[in-house]
Amino acid sequence: MNDFSLWDILRNLLMALRWTVALSVIAFVGGGVVGALLLFLRLRAGKALDRAIGTYVQLFQGTPLLMQLFLAYFGIALLGVEVSAWTAATVALTLYTSAYLTEIWRGCVASIPKGQWEASGSLALGFGEQMRHVILPQALKIATAPTVGFLVQVVKGTALASVIGFVELTKAGSMISNATFQPFVVFSCVALMYFALCFPISLYARHLERKIHVHRR
């Protein structure tokens, strides 16, 4: 049997870390776009659509991400499309992220006083103009901290893609641990890499949050 040095383990894990980062970025950006669309639909359209999107959010928040991944994996296959772990993981994580982000942002928009809508409406601004000049500039300020904070959840969520066979950091950790018989070392390294990725984001989110509160005081 080959001897694996700590450097061999680290090097291979770092290679896999790329895919964790890539999947996180895709899910976050994709989820952000879908989430924003849903938010606009929710603000614009009638009661029925609002309720439908509310149900969508609750479905994703009330079921395990692992099941969502499995359903994406086997569900897309049912449509007769060849699914790779990449596709399934991207689809599931994007939808999952969109549900959370749209709900976070809806809360931010809802916290803008009603008078702002009425005042801008009485100045004959259309919905688009209201959003662009009045509502969004204020809502974005409140939304940054929780949005950045949710990015940590997305990064951690990508670890579940390992279960459907997507080789990212966690899957690579399992494989390397099986090859080296050093699970303690390998999973410690995996955990520390996730920590190195997530902790700065957490700190930044907390920093943003503090800034808002100072601003308000």
Added chain:
Amino acid sequence: MEFDFGAVLVDWRLLAKGIGWTVGLTAIATLIGMVVGVACAWARSSGPAWLRWGVGTYVELIRNTPFIVQLFFIFFGLPAAGVKLTPETAAVIAMVANLGAYATEIIRAGIEATPRGQIEAAVSLALNKVQVFTRVVLPPALKKVWPAMVSQIIIVMLGSAVCSQISVEDLSYAANLIQSRNFRAFEAFIIATVLYLALSVGLRRLLNWAGPRWFFGR
């Protein structure tokens, strides 16, 4: 494309057993995790400096790593260091550690919102430190943060689906087992997902009802 949910529901005994494990693990993890959370929240808000630092490290380590990695570390990693665990024990430890860390932060937020005057009033009534904490500070703190706590407990319950990966026979394990027998993968996971949804709705109701009665008075 046709669906056959009957082929999955025939194995309702497996599903029921899976629900039993999921609910059982969540119940144990909730009870112990809350105790850990309260203890750590106390340590973080009024413990000595070294303890505060230790608890802070624990909380940040857990909150910034995925649950599945924590689970694998405990189940696969610890035996190499001489600690052998059954899958179920490993799952409980991971869930307690996870919930404990989040509960610490949630409860601490509630504790810090306690007005100083209340503590001073309690001290002036000759209550000792422990009494002040358990009778004056903790109950209103728990009450204030209970909604956040309930959400976190549900997140841990949903997260526990991953425990099937170390062969804990919970609900997701049951779905996996059923689909490996009859190849009705999509149906099996749809049913498991619906059951998880029902569990999370039920758990939220139960905790909203139980919180005021059992944990912090009305």
